[in-house]
Amino acid sequence: MLRAKTQLISHSLKGKWYSTVAKSAEYKLTCGLEIHTQLNTVNKLFSASTNNPFESISHPNLNTSYFDIALPGTQPILNYEAVLFALKLALSMKSNVNLNSQFDRKHYFYGDQPQGYQITQHYHPFSTGGYLTLSKEFDSIKDTEKKINIIQLQIEQDTARSLHVHQSPLNKTSGEDILIDFNRSNVPLIELVTEPDFHDTLQIKAFIKKYQNLVRQLKISTGDLEAGSIRIDVNVSVNEHPRVELKNLPNTSSIIAAIDYEYQRQMQVLKDGRIEEDAHVETRAWDGTKTTVLRSKESAMDYRYMADPELPLITLDNDVLEEVAKTLSKSADEYIKDLMSEPYHLSMKDAKILTIQNEFNDLYNNEELRQYYVDTFKSYTKDSTASSKIVISWILHELLGNLKKLDIPLKLLSDNLLPPNKLANLLTLIHTKVISNANAKQLLFHILDEFKTSRCVKLEEIDFMTLVKKYDLQTTNNIDYASLEEGCNKILSEIKKPTMIEDIKSGKKKNSIKYLVGLGMRKYQGKIEAQEIETMFKKILHIK
Known part of the structure; x- marks a missing residue:
C-alpha cells in the first residue's frame, strides 16, 4: 500500500510498504x-x-x-x-x-x-x-x-x-x-x-x-x-539526470508510487554527485516497493x-477526416459544463456521474443515462414548477439502485419499457403529495421486480395513479394531528433504550431522530409524509 504526503518516510509496518514524498523546489520532476x-x-x-x-x-x-x-x-x-x-x-x-x-x-x-x-x-x-x-x-x-x-x-x-x-x-x-x-x-x-x-x-x-x-x-x-x-x-x-523509463506499472497507484520512488532516488544521486557514474538512459521495473534496473535503454x-515491405501506406483523403469528425460528440468537459448550467444546475459530482464512463458501468453507458436524465427532466419540468433536484436524485439513487439490485439494463427501460415521461409522472405524484416518497420507492421496486420476474409486464402501459389507488398508497391529506401525536407518543413509550431519547433531546445524537421517523413511517404505512412525522416528534421532545 502506497501513500503520498508531505515528507519522505519509508518504513515497513505489518508487511506493507508506505511511502510519503515531498517534492523539492530545487529538484524539478x-x-x-x-x-x-x-x-x-x-x-x-x-x-x-x-x-x-x-x-x-x-x-x-x-x-x-x-x-x-x-x-x-x-x-x-x-x-x-x-x-x-x-x-x-x-x-x-x-x-x-x-x-x-x-x-x-x-x-x-x-x-x-x-x-x-x-x-x-x-x-x-x-x-x-x-x-x-x-x-x-x-x-x-x-x-x-x-x-x-x-x-x-x-x-x-x-x-x-x-x-x-x-x-x-x-x-x-x-x-x-x-x-x-x-x-x-x-x-x-x-x-x-x-x-x-x-x-x-x-x-x-x-x-x-x-x-x-x-x-x-x-x-x-x-x-x-x-x-x-x-x-x-x-x-x-x-533536473539533468538522464531519463529513466519505468515499466511493470499495473495501475494508477503503482504509477504514482513508482514515480515518487524514482524522484527520490534520482534526487539522492544528484545530491551525492554520482551523476557521472550513473549517466546513461536506462529502463527500470517497479516491484511494488522500489525500482530495479532491467536494461540500458x-x-x-x-x-x-x-x-514493412508487405504492407502498403495507409492513404487517407481529407474528405474521410471531415466525415469522421462529424461523428464525434462533445468532450466530457463540455457535457459537464452544460449539465451544471441552465436549466439543469447539477452539482459537478452528479454531472460527472452522467458523463464519465468507467469499467463498472455494466448496466448502462453514460450517453444513454445522460439522455434518460435530460428527457425525464424536460418531461417533469414541463408541468411542474417544483425543484428539479428530485429528478437527478431519483435516477441516480432509486432507479439505478433498483436496476443494479435486479440486474436490469437501463436500455430495457429507455426502449419504451419505462420511458422518461413515465418516471416524470411518478415524480410529479410525489411532488403533489399524492404518494409519499417512501411509498413511491416501494412502488417502483415492485413493478421493476415484477417485470424482471415475469417479463410480461408492459411498463410503458403502467398508469402510476391507478397503481397508487389499487394498492391504497395515497398520502393522507387531512391529517388528524391529535391522533398522530398519540401514535408518536406510543412509539416513544415502546423504545427499549431510553438513553436514545435523552441523547436526541440533548443534541448528542440528533440524527437518531431519523430512526424514530422510520418507525413512524412503518406505523402509518407511508401514508403520512416523513416531514410531518419528524415535526411531531420534535414537538413532543421539545426539539427546535
Missing part, C-alpha cells in the same frame, strides 16, 4: 507518458482472428491464426476498423493526421514476438502533435489550466502474453516454465507518446483518468488499466527499423 491502448475491434490488426485477448484466462491460444503465430509464408492484411478508431482518437486530441502513414518493422527477439519483429509505425506515424487540456475546475490539478502536448500517435500490433509458471503441465519438476499465450498476439494497439510536460503526479493522475474516459466515450477501448487494456510506461527525469539503431 519531469515526466512523459507512453500509453499503449488495446482497441476493441472485432478482429485483430493483421488477421481475421477474433480480437478477445481476455479469453486467455479460460481458453489460451484460442483466437489465433497462422499469421498471429508467425508461420512461414503468412502475410499481414490490415484491419481498417483499427484505422477508423485511431482516426477518431487523433481528431479528438486535435492531432495532425498523416494522410500517408507507414508501417515499419521493429526488430527484437523474445518469446512473445514470434516474427522476430513488431509491426509498428516509426518513420511516418499515423498522426503527430495534438493535446489534452487539464484544468483545476474539472481535473483537480494545482494549475488553473495545463496543456499536455502529444508527440505522436501510432498504430501497432500487441505481443503475445508470457506466463511464468512453476510445475506446468509440460514440466513436473520444481523448475519454472515460460508459457506463451497467443490470444493477445496481433491485437491492435494505439501507442500515444506525450511530451515531457508533467511536473507533478496530480497532473499524471488527471491525464490518465481523462484519457481513459476519452477512449471509452469514443467506444474504441474499454480503457481498463488493471486488466491490461491500457498499459503505461513512464519516462522520469529530475535501447536506441532506434538497436531495433534496426525498416519499412
Whole structure:
C-alpha cells in the first residue's frame, strides 16, 4: 500500500510498504507518458482472428491464426476498423493526421514476438502533435489550466502474453516454465507518446483518468488499466539526470508510487554527485516497493527499423477526416459544463456521474443515462414548477439502485419499457403529495421486480395513479394531528433504550431522530409524509 504526503518516510509496518514524498523546489520532476491502448475491434490488426485477448484466462491460444503465430509464408492484411478508431482518437486530441502513414518493422527477439519483429509505425506515424487540456475546475490539478502536448500517435500490433509458471503441465519438476499465450498476439494497439510536460503526479493522475474516459466515450477501448487494456510506461527525469523509463506499472497507484520512488532516488544521486557514474538512459521495473534496473535503454539503431515491405501506406483523403469528425460528440468537459448550467444546475459530482464512463458501468453507458436524465427532466419540468433536484436524485439513487439490485439494463427501460415521461409522472405524484416518497420507492421496486420476474409486464402501459389507488398508497391529506401525536407518543413509550431519547433531546445524537421517523413511517404505512412525522416528534421532545 502506497501513500503520498508531505515528507519522505519509508518504513515497513505489518508487511506493507508506505511511502510519503515531498517534492523539492530545487529538484524539478519531469515526466512523459507512453500509453499503449488495446482497441476493441472485432478482429485483430493483421488477421481475421477474433480480437478477445481476455479469453486467455479460460481458453489460451484460442483466437489465433497462422499469421498471429508467425508461420512461414503468412502475410499481414490490415484491419481498417483499427484505422477508423485511431482516426477518431487523433481528431479528438486535435492531432495532425498523416494522410500517408507507414508501417515499419521493429526488430527484437523474445518469446512473445514470434516474427522476430513488431509491426509498428516509426518513420511516418499515423498522426503527430495534438493535446489534452487539464484544468483545476474539472481535473483537480494545482494549475488553473495545463496543456499536455502529444508527440505522436501510432498504430501497432500487441505481443503475445508470457506466463511464468512453476510445475506446468509440460514440466513436473520444481523448475519454472515460460508459457506463451497467443490470444493477445496481433491485437491492435494505439501507442500515444506525450511530451515531457508533467511536473507533478496530480497532473499524471488527471491525464490518465481523462484519457481513459476519452477512449471509452469514443467506444474504441474499454480503457481498463488493471486488466491490461491500457498499459503505461513512464519516462522520469529530475533536473539533468538522464531519463529513466519505468515499466511493470499495473495501475494508477503503482504509477504514482513508482514515480515518487524514482524522484527520490534520482534526487539522492544528484545530491551525492554520482551523476557521472550513473549517466546513461536506462529502463527500470517497479516491484511494488522500489525500482530495479532491467536494461540500458535501447536506441532506434538497436531495433534496426525498416519499412514493412508487405504492407502498403495507409492513404487517407481529407474528405474521410471531415466525415469522421462529424461523428464525434462533445468532450466530457463540455457535457459537464452544460449539465451544471441552465436549466439543469447539477452539482459537478452528479454531472460527472452522467458523463464519465468507467469499467463498472455494466448496466448502462453514460450517453444513454445522460439522455434518460435530460428527457425525464424536460418531461417533469414541463408541468411542474417544483425543484428539479428530485429528478437527478431519483435516477441516480432509486432507479439505478433498483436496476443494479435486479440486474436490469437501463436500455430495457429507455426502449419504451419505462420511458422518461413515465418516471416524470411518478415524480410529479410525489411532488403533489399524492404518494409519499417512501411509498413511491416501494412502488417502483415492485413493478421493476415484477417485470424482471415475469417479463410480461408492459411498463410503458403502467398508469402510476391507478397503481397508487389499487394498492391504497395515497398520502393522507387531512391529517388528524391529535391522533398522530398519540401514535408518536406510543412509539416513544415502546423504545427499549431510553438513553436514545435523552441523547436526541440533548443534541448528542440528533440524527437518531431519523430512526424514530422510520418507525413512524412503518406505523402509518407511508401514508403520512416523513416531514410531518419528524415535526411531531420534535414537538413532543421539545426539539427546535
